[in-house]
Amino acid sequence: MIKTGIVGALGKMGKEVVKAILNDCDIELVMAVDIIGEGTDAGFAAIGKECGITIETDIEKAILTKKPDVVIDFTQPSGIFEHVKTYINMGVKSVIGTTGLKDEQLKTLEQMTKDKNTACFIAPNFTTGAVLLMMFAQV
Numbered sequence: 421m422i423k424t425g426i427v428g429a430l431g432k433m434g435k436e437v438v439k440a441i442l443n444d445c446d447i448e449l450v451m452a453v454d455i456i457g458e459g460t461d462a463g464f465a466a467i468g469k470e471c472g473i474t475i476e477t478d479i480e481k482a483i484l485t486k487k488p489d490v491v492i493d494f495t496q497p498s499g500i501f502e503h504v505k506t507y508i509n510m511g512v513k514s515v516i517g518t519t520g521l522k523d524e525q526l527k528t529l530e531q532m533t534k535d536k537n538t539a540c541f542i543a544p545n546f547t548t549g550a551v552l553l554m555m556f557a558q559v
Contacts (some may be wrong), residue, residue: 425451425488425512427503428495429462430516437492438466451486462520471526479503483510494518501525504540508532516542 424441428434429452439514441449442463452462452473463471476482483491483506489514493503497520504521507514508529521529521542 421450422448423448423450423487424490425449425453425482427453427463427490427493428477428518429490430454430457430460430465431494433494434468437494438462439548442467443470451476451482451488451491453477453479453482480510481507483507483512488512492517497521501529504542505532506528508536508538508540511536511538513539514541516540554558 421503424447424512426434426437426441428510429433429438430456434454438449438452441447448472449462450473452475454475455477457465460475461470462473462475463469465475491507492515493500493507494517495503497518500516500518500520504514504516509532529540529542
């Protein structure tokens with residue numbers, strides 16, 4: 421079972437990710453973070469049914485206490501670079517669905533993942549067609 425955290429859990433995409441995780445028997449939601457809604461049940465916000473995972477506001481504290489294997493981040497461009505650095509420095513794999521990272525920041529993050537021996541997948545456009553196009557472009 422993959423222990424998963426979502427940052428930006430109360431946004432449009434965050435709620436969809438929470439919903440998808442709660443409906444997948446191979447993935448366990450262990451952490452939900454957002455800048456608003458502290459104490460709100462993430463499942464209730466996403467699907468109207470409590471799941472026992474409440475919204476927290478402190479990313480580092482949530483990672484330390486919940487210990488996710490991977491964090492999915494759908495937050496704002498203004499903070500995404502610092503978020504990803506946090507995930508890498510804490511040794512947590514991450515999937516990033518936020519735009520706004522500059523080329524120099526991407527290079528820094530790539531080097532950090534190598535130095536810390538962890539992984540980070542950055543897909544600023546999560547539509548099916550866009551993800552497939554990015555995957556085909558790498559072949």
